[in-house]
Amino acid sequence: MSPSAGAVALSLARLRQAAWLPASDLPLAQAEERAALAGRQIVLVGGENEKPALAVLSWQGTDPAESSRPPRLPRRALSRNATKTLVVVHALLSDPKASRAAVTQPQVLAAILLLSSRSGESWAIPSLHLELPHAGLLTPCREGWACGPAMSAWDRPTRDVMAHATQQLRGHPSWPETQHG
């Protein structure tokens, strides 16, 4: 029996509120159809290694920027400090020489210290523990932090800009070349 239109709308509203949900928690086909009407799409991530598959709500095409003019689109932009931490974490996770599945706090702090010759404890630790996991960009795991559902569902422009930023970090002479996980 197919779920009612109300149930589909409700599950889509929950998904919109939470940004990601276990895929088993919502009528996927109907929710995808409904999301497509509003220019959104549902991306399935995970599902391997006994991890539950997650449905992540994203946008069709490029993630739209904030708009203050009608039709208004308020966006919760990631803070500058969290973005800085995210760039370092992403560079560590995607480092082909290290092939890490997760990063630890000391690794992140050491990379920041090597790059900028300054301690990043005051801003990187809150971002690692709170802001980035809350945004779904990182997932806490036993080893530290792994790639989160929102990061797995990045659109191509976001992937491109993050790849550009991480390449810039790895090109820095102080980048921890031999720092293996």
Place this chain on the structure above:
Amino acid sequence: MIAAGVRLLILGYLRSVTTDPGSASAPLPRSRHDFHSDQATQAAGVLGILLKEAGALDCSDEEIAATIDICRALADLSPHGKAVPTRRLYEYLADRYGQSLLEKRLHALMRAGSVEKDRDVLHEQNVRLTMPGSISLVLVPWITSMRGHHALLELLSRAEERANAPDATADDIRAELAEVRRMLSTYASHVQRIIEDRRTAEMIEYARDCDDQKVSSRIGRLNTLVTRSFPRDLADDLERLSMACDWYIRQTQELVKLLNASAATRGYWARADEVHEVLRSATRARLAAFWDGIVFDEAPVWISPQVVLDAAAKLTFRPAEERVPEAGTYDAASSPVPDPLEELRALAERLLAGADERDLTEEFLNRPWPFPATILARLTALAGLDAGYALRYPGHLALREEEAGMRVATGVTLRRVPYPTLANSALEGGN
């Protein structure tokens, strides 16, 4: 039907108005009722002068709707005016209203005379709609939805018709002008109050309805009509109407100005029509598309590409290498350093002007200060260096009278001496 209802209401309201009352007003009774809905307040405001009591209107929107539906049901169930059993009436409306609500509203209708018993006996159960009830079917929806600006335009239309009527008297027109003026003043005063209280929702609603240009042009047209029919009798009334119109225009313009000043309000206002249009006609899919990403877009955190690039630039910041200059080597040809002894010699030669001896007393006496002191100090140093020059002080004083007083100079003579001196020769011979 609505137009007929409007005229009926207006005629009833104006029946006793023949002149412009400027007399002292009697204290008016205040409403004892705290109305539960805007619709009830609106209806009571419009009908107040016609009502013996406002109790029938002291109800919620649902109760108003139930009242209207009772009247409609009675009309539908009994097209030929026969009485309808109340039990049948309640059954007919059971899917929309609870029985206790229907009973209360039916009793209120009976007290107001809109519904009457079939027979005037104690336990009569059959009721029918009366003429006032039938009229209320027409009037109530119009009254509850009529806004101030709509009423103002209706009044203007009626005043124009009256001014155009061939048998209209000056008193009739004066009464019409007074009504329009009162309406303008009331409307403008209300607008002023909502501006002062910053009641945003009402401000937006009134700003959407009001059209000061339309009202202004309609009043201008009315002015022309009245002036043509009564060129002198109503000049004062027209003047007062014009002042009320100015007051109205000022308030509406203030309202629009205030709304335009707030970006947030402007956005809401600009979107209001679109929202209402969508809400009226859109499919569910269109509604989802309309709201999505505008109001409920909470969760996905947006990563600004510019912030990412800035973050990478900060993390990989390397200060630009500043060039350290090399240690230099002295090159006499490229950077000659003047020899102080040579400078002093040049000074002495300049003063001697080729002679072996020269009295500098006159020079010191006539050159402005501090030249004499500076020259004397440098020449003294030169003489002390045994560089072939000596100073001699004959011991006389030279005087020169000036405006501020008397200038005095010691006698000084500069002369050449043999070089090197004896002292230097003795020193060299000793070594």
